[in-house]
Amino acid sequence: MSQVTNIATDTPETLLRGVLEANGQRFTEQRAAVYRFLRATRQHPTADEVFTAVRGEITDISLATVYKALETLVSCGLAIKLAFGDGSARYDARTDDHCHARCTACGIVLDVAGPDLTRVLPALSPANGFQVQGYRVEVVGLCESCAV
Numbered sequence: 001m002s003q004v005t006n007i008a009t010d011t012p013e014t015l016l017r018g019v020l021e022a023n024g025q026r027f028t029e030q031r032a033a034v035y036r037f038l039r040a041t042r043q044h045p046t047a048d049e050v051f052t053a054v055r056g057e058i059t060d061i062s063l064a065t066v067y068k069a070l071e072t073l074v075s076c077g078l079a080i081k082l083a084f085g086d087g088s089a090r091y092d093a094r095t096d097d098h099c100h101a102r103c104t105a106c107g108i109v110l111d112v113a114g115p116d117l118t119r120v121l122p123a124l125s126p127a128n129g130f131q132v133q134g135y136r137v138e139v140v141g142l143c144e145s146c147a148v
């Protein structure tokens with residue numbers, strides 16, 4: 001299959017349209033607004049936070065529509081869903097392998113710069129025939145504002 005989209009050069013709209021159509025999904029203004037917001041933020045928002053932001057642009061959008069749009073983006077590989085110990089789900093339009101740091105006081109989630117852990121993590125091999133399906137690395141601590 002030839003590559004129809006280029007994540008580096010396409011505008012978010014063109015990229016979204018191409019990927020949605022390749023996955024048999026419809027391009028809608030709601031999905032576009034959700035994707036635009038997710039691409040523009042580094043906050044790793046929850047569905048609620050996306051809803052609050054996008055409602056400023058599309059006043060009649062519902063939380064259910066936002067939630068479905070986010071899940072569609074995840075299923076098409078345009079976003080990842082981050083699940084944390086506190087049960088909250090957050091979304092990230094950055095889909096390359098990267099780690100996150102979570103503030104235990106305010107809950108903010110930040111990207112972590114550092115070495116490519118996908119190369120070192122396979123050195124961790126659990127005993128007793130455990131079949132590794134993946135790794136989750138989470139840095140926990142206090143963010144800059146909470147640490148003072």
Ligand SMILES: [Zn+2]
Nearest residue numbers: 103106143146
């Ligand atoms: Zn904090």
Ligand SMILES: [Zn+2]
Nearest residue numbers: 092094100111
């Ligand atoms: Zn991230």
